[in-house]
Amino acid sequence: xxxxxxxxxxxxxxxxxxxxxxxxxxxxxxxxxxxxxxxxxxxxxxxxxxxxxxxxxxxxxxxxxxxxxxxxxxxxxxxxxxxxxxxxxxxxxxxxxxxxxxxxxxxxxxxxx
Numbered sequence: 001x002x003x004x005x006x007x008x009x010x011x012x013x014x015x016x017x018x019x020x021x022x023x024x025x026x027x028x029x030x031x032x033x034x035x036x037x038x039x040x041x042x043x044x045x046x047x048x049x050x051x052x053x054x055x056x057x058x059x060x061x062x063x064x065x066x067x068x069x070x071x072x073x074x075x076x077x078x079x080x081x082x083x084x085x086x087x088x089x090x091x092x093x094x095x096x097x098x099x100x101x102x103x104x105x106x107x108x109x110x111x112x113x
Contacts, residue, residue: 002073009066016059023052 002070005066005070005073009063009070012059012063012066016056016063019052019056019059023050023056
C-alpha cells in the first residue's frame with residue numbers, strides 16, 4: 001500500500017506541475033488583450049472558472065490527501081527510535097604472545113647522588 005501511495009503521489013506531483021504550467025497568467029486574459037483595465041471584470045466578479053482551474057483544485061486536493069496519508073503511514077512504524085534495537089557486537093582484543101612489561105624499578109638511594 002505504501003508503494004502504491006508513493007507512486008500515486010509522484011504522479012499527482014507531476015500532473016500538478018504540468019497543469020499549473022499550462023495555465024495562462026492573470027494578465028494574459030481576453031480582457032487584457034482587448035485593452036480593458038481589469039481582465040477579471042469581463043467575466044464577472046469571480047472571473048472565468050476554466051476547466052484547468054477546476055482540474056488544478058482537484059489535483060491539489062488529491063496531493064494533500066496523499067501527503068497526509070504518507071505522513072501518517074510513515075509515522076506508524078512500531079518503534080519510537082531512529083537507531084536500530086540491535087546492540088553492536090563487542091570486539092575482544094586478540095591475545096598477545098609478548099609478556100607484559102615489568103614495572104619500573106625506583107632508583108636506589110646510592111644512585112640518586
